[in-house]
Amino acid sequence: MHERTLIVYPDPRLLAQAVAARTLLTLNEVLGTPGRDRTDIAVTGGTDGTAILESMASSALLDIVDWSRVHVWWGDERFVAADSDERNDRAARAALFDALIAEGRMGDAQIHAMPADDRSAEARSHATAHDDGEALEHAAARYQQELLHELGEAAAMDLMMFGVGPDGHFASLFPGRPQLGLDGDDVLVTGVQDSPKPPPLRLTMTVPMIARSARVWMCGSRPGKAEAMAHTFLQRRDTAFPGSFADAMHEVLWICDEDSAAQIRQ
Ligand SMILES: O=C(O)[C@H](O)[C@@H](O)[C@H](O)[C@H](O)COP(=O)(O)O
Structure with missing residues (x-):
């Protein structure tokens, strides 16, 4: 496993601004590497993930990136x-990508959203766990196919947040949950049923796909994350704290504010 580095910012707002700047600098640096024609990043939903994208939209560094790549x-x-409105891609588009597309700086084809549940509302409401499992499996396979089609057998992200x-x-x-146990290179994307965080059905990249990044x-x-940030940072592959499985090829960062870093610094 790669070594981990802890970075602490004073508060959530500065964290979002700093990670936004770090992201824009990283994209520019990767695209500046000789022979590079594109860069691939994976973004996320949730409070900090969305705040980071919003900060990117208003960052003075937004224009250093060639968004067409x-x-x-x-x-x-x-x-x-x-x-x-629950979809992570809707939040991300509203925060940043819709504006870049509207300005002609990015094309729609550069946005690789995970498949949505395209069953009718009625079909969804009558679906059994087996039906949901099949729908998820089909959607996960489609996204995996898109990754392989775009990036080849060794499909990997330059950055995952x-x-x-x-x-x-x-x-x-x-x-x-069993998805944590998927450790082969054959399953890069999988479905989740009965998620403890709503909504219950989800798609996720697997640990091996993440670790290729x-x-x-x-x-x-924020204070409610202090225990989670400490356990995930300090432990390795502890199924009680899935973040402890996070890994990458070149850089693994834990990025906290003062409150969420409190138990790491004790
Ligand atoms: O679909 C989701 O809910 C997100 O992708 C999820 O993984 C999120 O990033 C974390 O739950 C943190 O969310 P908060 O920052 O809101 O706590």
């Missing part, structure tokens, strides 16, 4: 209808 993916998604939940989850990998940043702010 940036491809955006999701580490996890809520498996609901495409037009549901995650919010850490108060229970220590990251992506949609929850404590004690060049950079993984685990973000969490």
Whole structure:
């Protein structure tokens, strides 16, 4: 496993601004590497994830990035209808990407949203757990296919950003759930049923897919995250705190505010 670095900012607002700047600098640096024609990043939902994207939109550094070469993916998604406000991709588009597309700086094809639940409301309401499982499996396979089609067999992100939940989850990998045990390179995306954080159906990248990334940043702010940030940072592969499985090839950061870092610094 790669070594982990802790970075602490004074408060959630400065955390969002700093991670926004770090992201824009990283995208620019990756795109500046000789021979590079694109960069691929995975963003996330939740409070810090969305605040980071909003800060990117208003950052003075927004324009250093050639957005026509940036491809955006999701580490996890809520498996609901495409037009549901619960979707992580809707929040991310509203925070940043819709504006870049409207300005002609990005194309729609660069936004690789995870599949939505395209069953009718009626079909969803009568669905059995087996039906849900099949719908999730089909959607996960489609996203995995898109990753392989776009990026080849060794599909990997240049950067994955995650919010850490108060229970220590990251992506949609929850404590004690079987998805954490998927450790082969054959399953890069999988479905989740009965998620403890609503909504119950979700899609998530798996630990092996995440660990192939060049950079993984685990973000969490506020006092309610202090235990989760400490356990995930200090432990390795503890199924009670899924964030402890986070890994990457070149850089693994835990990014906290003073409150969420409190138990790491004790
Ligand atoms: O679909 C989701 O809910 C997110 O992808 C999830 O993984 C989120 O990033 C964390 O739960 C942290 O969320 P908060 O920052 O809101 O606590």
